[in-house]
Amino acid sequence: MLTIATGNKAVAAAVKAAKPGVVAAYPITPQTEIVEQIAEYVTDGDLESQYIPVESEHSAMAACIGASAGGVRTFTATSSHGLLYMHEMVHWAAGARLPIVMANVNRALGPGWNTWAEHSDAFSQRDTGWLQVFVGTVQEAYDATLMAFKIAEDERVLLPVMVNLDGFALSHIMQALETVDLGDFLPPYHLPHAIDTENPCVYGPMTGPADYFRFRWDIERSMRDARGVIAEVEREFAERFGRSYGPTEDYRCEDADVVVIAMGTLGKEAEVAVDRLRDEGIKAGSMRLRWFRPFPDLDLAGREVVVIDRDYSFGFGGVVAHSIRSKTGVVPYSVIAGLGGQEVTYNDIADFVRNRHPGTETWFGVSDHV
Amino acid sequence: MPGTECLRYVLKAAGPDSVLVVPACCTSVIQGIYPGTAMNVPVYNIAFAAAAACASGMSNAFCALGKETNVIVYAGDGGTVDIGIQALSGAFERGTNFLYICYDNEAYGNTGMQRSGSTPLGARTTTTPGGKPTGKKDLDRIVEAHNPPYMATACSAYPLDLYKKVKKALSIEGPKFIHILAPCPPGWRYPTEKTVEMGKLAVKTGTWILYEREYGKLTISGPSKAAMKRPAPLSDYINGQGRFKNLSPEVMDEMRQQVERNIQRLSREEAGVC
Numbered sequence: 001m002l003t004i005a006t007g008n009k010a011v012a013a014a015v016k017a018a019k020p021g022v023v024a025a026y027p028i029t030p031q032t033e034i035v036e037q038i039a040e041y042v043t044d045g046d047l048e049s050q051y052i053p054v055e056s057e058h059s060a061m062a063a064c065i066g067a068s069a070g071g072v073r074t075f076t077a078t079s080s081h082g083l084l085y086m087h088e089m090v091h092w093a094a095g096a097r098l099p100i101v102m103a104n105v106n107r108a109l110g111p112g113w114n115t116w117a118e119h120s121d122a123f124s125q126r127d128t129g130w131l132q133v134f135v136g137t138v139q140e141a142y143d144a145t146l147m148a149f150k151i152a153e154d155e156r157v158l159l160p161v162m163v164n165l166d167g168f169a170l171s172h173i174m175q176a177l178e179t180v181d182l183g184d185f186l187p188p189y190h191l192p193h194a195i196d197t198e199n200p201c202v203y204g205p206m207t208g209p210a211d212y213f214r215f216r217w218d219i220e221r222s223m224r225d226a227r228g229v230i231a232e233v234e235r236e237f238a239e240r241f242g243r244s245y246g247p248t249e250d251y252r253c254e255d256a257d258v259v260v261i262a263m264g265t266l267g268k269e270a271e272v273a274v275d276r277l278r279d280e281g282i283k284a285g286s287m288r289l290r291w292f293r294p295f296p297d298l299d300l301a302g303r304e305v306v307v308i309d310r311d312y313s314f315g316f317g318g319v320v321a322h323s324i325r326s327k328t329g330v331v332p333y334s335v336i337a338g339l340g341g342q343e344v345t346y347n348d349i350a351d352f353v354r355n356r357h358p359g360t361e362t363w364f365g366v367s368d369h370v
Numbered sequence: 371m372p373g374t375e376c377l378r379y380v381l382k383a384a385g386p387d388s389v390l391v392v393p394a395c396c397t398s399v400i401q402g403i404y405p406g407t408a409m410n411v412p413v414y415n416i417a418f419a420a421a422a423a424c425a426s427g428m429s430n431a432f433c434a435l436g437k438e439t440n441v442i443v444y445a446g447d448g449g450t451v452d453i454g455i456q457a458l459s460g461a462f463e464r465g466t467n468f469l470y471i472c473y474d475n476e477a478y479g480n481t482g483m484q485r486s487g488s489t490p491l492g493a494r495t496t497t498t499p500g501g502k503p504t505g506k507k508d509l510d511r512i513v514e515a516h517n518p519p520y521m522a523t524a525c526s527a528y529p530l531d532l533y534k535k536v537k538k539a540l541s542i543e544g545p546k547f548i549h550i551l552a553p554c555p556p557g558w559r560y561p562t563e564k565t566v567e568m569g570k571l572a573v574k575t576g577t578w579i580l581y582e583r584e585y586g587k588l589t590i591s592g593p594s595k596a597a598m599k600r601p602a603p604l605s606d607y608i609n610g611q612g613r614f615k616n617l618s619p620e621v622m623d624e625m626r627q628q629v630e631r632n633i634q635r636l637s638r639e640e641a642g643v644c
Contacts, residue, residue, distance in 0.1 A: 021430075021431055021434035022427055022431055024423075024426075024427055024430075049434075050430035050431070050433060050434050052427065052430055052464065053464065054423060054460055054464075055456060055457070055459065055460030056456060056457075056460070058419060058423070058457070059422075059423030059426070059456070059460055060423075062416065062417070062419075062420035062424045062426075062427065063423045063424065063426045063427030065416065065420075065424055066414070066416075066423070066424035066425060066427030066431065067427035067428060067431040068427075068431075069431075070427065070428040070430075070435070072431040072434050072435065074427070074431075088417050089420060092416070092417055092420075195414065196412070197389065197411060197412060197439055200409065200410055200411050200412045201407075201412055202401055202404070202407040202409055202413040202415070203412070203413065203415060204415035204416070205398070205401055205403065205404050205415055206398065206399060206402075206403045207403070207404040208403060211404055
């Protein structure tokens with residue numbers, strides 16, 4: 001069905017279609033619309049879920065862990081400080097191999113209070129064992145949420161998935177949304193290690209170094225296998241519903257001399273910048289990085305690269321720029337932009353490309369090249 | 371270990387269709403090391419602050435699946451009165467169908483006896499080497515403020531009383547709470563063979579009062595009825611424990627007054643004079 005919706009409403013609609021047994025959530029700006037909409041679905045009988053209005057995000061993830069292990073599909077949504085507050089349980093969910101799906105509406109971190117878009121919240125969780133996907137449109141927020149359940153619950157993965165969408169810039173923006181009739185795209189929830197009193201097991205007891213180390217390796221092995229599972233699920237989704245996705249969304253990259261790499265809504269903005277630059281005769285392309293964990297293999301050989309980071313690792317550098325550099329060997333021009341919701345237009349992005357200095361870093365509007 | 375003894379009676383009463391949710395506490399250790407286990411029911415180990423919330427999700431999942439499995443949190447005092455109190459309060463306020471059991475040895479025993487909010491006035495722990503300057507947090511009145519359908523106190527020295535209370539709790543829908551006093555030989559510094567005696571002295575001196583509160587109505591349990599009328603001298607309980615060594619007369623007096631106040635408050639309430 002074709003409709004218009006905000007990014008938040010699109011996520012809620014996907015959750016309704018996925019029919020989780022339990023949704024546990026705590027409200028935080030700019031995620032609130034997701035949990036409000038789901039509460040409304042449950043109250044109106046449009047979604048038969050147990051809705052747990054927990055007293056904190058730490059408890060939201062703990063409740064999802066208990067519910068997922070208890071044998072039902074589970075969803076939560078958060079943002080920024082909420083994500084940081086649940087950090088301990090974010091690690092726990094992955095370590096317990098639970099296919100929880102969480103929408104994270106990317107937002108800056110205090111102080112000072114700032115509710116606008118930034119990716120530092122999600123990146124602070126990058127080593128937890130969660131799969132992380134970043135979306136750029138309302139439609140993609142819906143599609144990625146649906147696919148997240150299927151990817152997470154695949155027995156080759158059994159790891160939680162975080163669907164990231166930019167606060168306000170996408171969460172509150174209205175765009176066209178085509179909802180789908182899921183059919184049997186999502187199989188019934190089946191967790192091989194679900195709690196069963198007929199077959200009592202102990203979960204997460206004291207564990208010696210040898211077993212513990214093996215469990216960590218199992219997480220990494222599944223993370224590697226997840227690349228193939230993601231590709232399979234995205235292919236099946238394209239076949240069933242006609243919209244295809246990959247680890248990156250490439251725009252005019254085939255013959256590009258310079259490629260802009262950004263994430264989320266800035267990655268969509270970059271496509272407009274690319275058109276502008278092409279008009280000037282600059283052979284530019286845009287590569288919007290969708291999957292951040294597992295990090296995809298990228299082919300950037302022979303190209304100049306401009307990376308826009310809406311985040312920063314203090315004392316080190318832009319997280320995406322350094323990831324690209326370490327994974328591909330390409331030394332990019334690193335632009336730090338959009339922190340705390342700073343406005344970054346396609347004209348600005350075109351300027352980043354025009355004025356690029358590979359091997360240096362600049363803080364847009366704040367510092368010169370450093 | 372009293373916490374373990376109590377767990378035997380809890381599980382005997384609960385039966386096999388039960389799941390234990392265990393935050394960091396002595397029970398995290400005594401269940402055994404992976405892949406072995408000493409337990410015959412599923413045990414879900416969870417982070418320190420998260421037991422009640424995890425149980426909340428599990429209880430709702432079982433409800434969604436139409437299962438009537440008992441969800442029981444088995445947590446120490448640190449995981450309950452301190453770091454876990456927010457999740458506990460939330461789960462009770464939401465009316466979660468589960469049983470929360472706190473076995474209370476009045477300190478962080480698993481990490482070597484540091485003070486907790488449940489440590490009583492004057493008790494020496496590794497972080498209150500001069501004796502705790504403030505009193506024990508009254509967890510039961512905090513839980514009571516949530517108006518649960520059932521709550522009770524118990525003591526490891528009265529296993530039959532505990533067994534009956536667990537049975538009754540699990541027959542009631544909604545959030546239930548049982549607070550067990552579990553004396554700890556190394557932490558309280560008394561010989562292990564005096565563990566039952568120590569628990570009985572806690573009750574006989576009126577330091578620990580056994581009761582049930584069903585839908586708000588208080589009933590003092592048998593062993594405490596006599597104790598509240600003619601409590602044994604507090605020194606019988608205090609003098610046998612190394613943690614209370616060299617208490618000042620002022621602290622001893624304050625402890626006596628606290629015991630007296632509790633006895634009077636609960637007696638009046640049971641008699642309907644509030």
